[in-house]
Amino acid sequence: MSIVKKIYMFDFGWLGGDGGWFLPGWGAMTYSDKAPQRVWVEIPVTGVLMDTDIGYIVFDTGVAPNAWQTHTRGVLEAFPVIKFSDENRIEKQLNNLGLKPSDIAFVIQSHLHFDHVGQTNIFKDAKVPIIVNKKELQSALMMLWMGKEGAYQSANLNDLKGANWLIVDLPMFELAEGIRLYFSGGHTSGHMVLSVKTKKGNTYFFTGDHLHLPRELETESKGWLLSDYDEWLTFVKQLKIWEKANNAKIIICHDPDFWNKYPRIPTYLE
Numbered sequence: 001m002s003i004v005k006k007i008y009m010f011d012f013g014w015l016g017g018d019g020g021w022f023l024p025g026w027g028a029m030t031y032s033d034k035a036p037q038r039v040w041v042e043i044p045v046t047g048v049l050m051d052t053d054i055g056y057i058v059f060d061t062g063v064a065p066n067a068w069q070t071h072t073r074g075v076l077e078a079f080p081v082i083k084f085s086d087e088n089r090i091e092k093q094l095n096n097l098g099l100k101p102s103d104i105a106f107v108i109q110s111h112l113h114f115d116h117v118g119q120t121n122i123f124k125d126a127k128v129p130i131i132v133n134k135k136e137l138q139s140a141l142m143m144l145w146m147g148k149e150g151a152y153q154s155a156n157l158n159d160l161k162g163a164n165w166l167i168v169d170l171p172m173f174e175l176a177e178g179i180r181l182y183f184s185g186g187h188t189s190g191h192m193v194l195s196v197k198t199k200k201g202n203t204y205f206f207t208g209d210h211l212h213l214p215r216e217l218e219t220e221s222k223g224w225l226l227s228d229y230d231e232w233l234t235f236v237k238q239l240k241i242w243e244k245a246n247n248a249k250i251i252i253c254h255d256p257d258f259w260n261k262y263p264r265i266p267t268y269l270e
């Protein structure tokens, strides 16, 4: 029996970026077009809150409210936070449901890029376990230790030193009946995708950043936001099989059409 009653979606604002990050060749020069038009894409930043029999579980926490003050300039030039207000704070959204950070049983990180771990620090004092893949934490810390500030930001990870980390080092980690984390790699070296089966019998895959745009799934290709294409494609093929076999729904967390497809708090999926 699944333990998941409701799935709420967090609205963490919007980012912008060049289309080439998402799809290869989008706006790139070709033999027959030496002056292509570049494409600017705007994507929502979202996360998930599950209401379960073992408590509330958060999947990804969006961007830090003070990103423009604390992050290095390069990452915000490439991926500017173009919309973020007090309404996008995770405390505010939890509060709208009558919840506070200490009411959360687990926080799950798809990965540790700045637009997924930005507000995880609010769970540190309450000692909420923060679930992350071992490879992901290792590679994020290694990059920062080498002085390579990019999508991983010291401002986020320094804040989480001494937090209640729960490190996962398995191809599949089952947190509870109906809640599974699959190692997907591809986008980052320790990226994980969340699958949720609800009490109603629906199965959802929340893809984190394995996919940004639905066209990546359709065309089985991804732009510059890729660390390992072979690993990435293998998991995309697997997702497509699960989608058919389990009649599952693939929810693309940065889908530009996200808020036309899925409900806002206090409405939920079941």
Ligand SMILES: [Zn+2]
Pocket (backbone or CB within 6 Å): 113, 115, 116, 208, 209, 254
């Ligand atoms: Zn992202």
